[in-house]
Amino acid sequence: MFTRQTRQKEFVLENLKQRFDHPxxxxxxxxxxxxxxxxxxxxxxxxxxxxxxxxxxxxIVTKDNVAHFDLIREDHIHLVCNCCNRIFDRELDNDKHLxxxxxxxxxxxxxxxxxxxxxxxxxxxxxxxxx
Amino acid sequence: MFTRQTRQKEFVLENLKQRFDHPxxxxxxxxxxxxxxxxxxxxxxxxxxxxxxxxxxxxIVTKDNVAHFDLIREDHIHLVCNCCNRIFDRELDNDKHLxxxxxxxxxxxxxxxxxxxxxxxxxxxxxxxxx
DNA sequence: TTCTTAATGAAAATCATTTTCAATAAGAGT
DNA sequence: ACTCTTATTGAAAATGATTTTCATTAAGAA
Numbered sequence: 001m002f003t004r005q006t007r008q009k010e011f012v013l014e015n016l017k018q019r020f021d022h023p024x025x026x027x028x029x030x031x032x033x034x035x036x037x038x039x040x041x042x043x044x045x046x047x048x049x050x051x052x053x054x055x056x057x058x059x060i061v062t063k064d065n066v067a068h069f070d071l072i073r074e075d076h077i078h079l080v081c082n083c084c085n086r087i088f089d090r091e092l093d094n095d096k097h098l099x100x101x102x103x104x105x106x107x108x109x110x111x112x113x114x115x116x117x118x119x120x121x122x123x124x125x126x127x128x129x130x131x
Numbered sequence: 132m133f134t135r136q137t138r139q140k141e142f143v144l145e146n147l148k149q150r151f152d153h154p155x156x157x158x159x160x161x162x163x164x165x166x167x168x169x170x171x172x173x174x175x176x177x178x179x180x181x182x183x184x185x186x187x188x189x190x191i192v193t194k195d196n197v198a199h200f201d202l203i204r205e206d207h208i209h210l211v212c213n214c215c216n217r218i219f220d221r222e223l224d225n226d227k228h229l230x231x232x233x234x235x236x237x238x239x240x241x242x243x244x245x246x247x248x249x250x251x252x253x254x255x256x257x258x259x260x261x262x
Numbered sequence: 263t264t265c266t267t268a269a270t271g272a273a274a275a276t277c278a279t280t281t282t283c284a285a286t287a288a289g290a291g292t
Numbered sequence: 293a294c295t296c297t298t299a300t301t302g303a304a305a306a307t308g309a310t311t312t313t314c315a316t317t318a319a320g321a322a
């Protein structure tokens with residue numbers, strides 16, 4: 001079985017290359033519509049899943065059950081806020097430390113996800129407690 | 132607003148205390164049925180979400196979009212296999228290293244999730260490549 | 263240009279989770 | 293023990309992201 005180069009595949013990959021906001025499938029769909037590109041919602045899901053299988057893209061599911069996608073670039077880990085569900089990038093050479101501590105488990109560097117509370121939400125929670 | 136102690140709440144918390152397999156809401160529901168405990172599926176979801184809000188339980192969403200729950204006990208991180216979606220525990224004092232490297236983001240220790248490929252899946256993938 | 267079949271897309275299906283709301287039952291007050 | 297308030301429950305329906313189905317389209321090989 002061979003693969004065919006299509007306008008749709010090109011658009012999805014190009015779109016991921018140009019943005020750094022970990023978009024959802026729907027966000028990519030809307031972007032396509034705004035650029036007048038004819039592509040169905042379903043195809044975006046299908047193309048993204050294939051890219052994940054090929055190891056070109058990583059998929060991060062936030063606690064509100066929405067999948068976000070990110071092109072695998074250089075070394076950076078993802079911080080996911082359990083409060084606002086935003087995803088932050090953090091460059092980190094020292095993550096090698098952690099990776100080396102884990103045996104019998106191949107950690108993909110781009111797939112290190114730390115959950116917690118981001119600066120903004122921590123401030124909001126703090127302010128609420130003062131009330 | 133006060134809270135009331137109910138059989139259902141007690142069952143869910145007790146069930147989580149007694150198991151270490153990161154069950155889904157449905158698995159807890161089935162367990163209740165087998166023990167002849169009258170409790171609705173919906174209530175399990177509601178009780179679990181409340182426990183998460185109270186910070187007693189952590190919720191891990193795997194890539195197949197199913198939420199798994201784990202009682203927050205001592206220090207351990209979670210390894211999630213992107214292949215079989217199983218969740219592994221790993222004790223790790225040295226995770227403090229990583230936590231300290233991240234500024235302006237409060238990492239909850241029990242919520243450090245590393246994604247990758249587990250030993251079993253790695254073996255299967257390896258064997259496939261040889262074919 | 264033709265032909266094979268990979269890829270697309272619209273509609274329908276799926277499935278975990280949430281919402282709604284009437285019925286139930288903690289547990290505080292008497 | 294009894295009553296009363298309302299937190300909690302649970303069945304059914306709603307939601308919403310994602311997947312499946314399948315007829316149609318279009319890469320790209322021959």
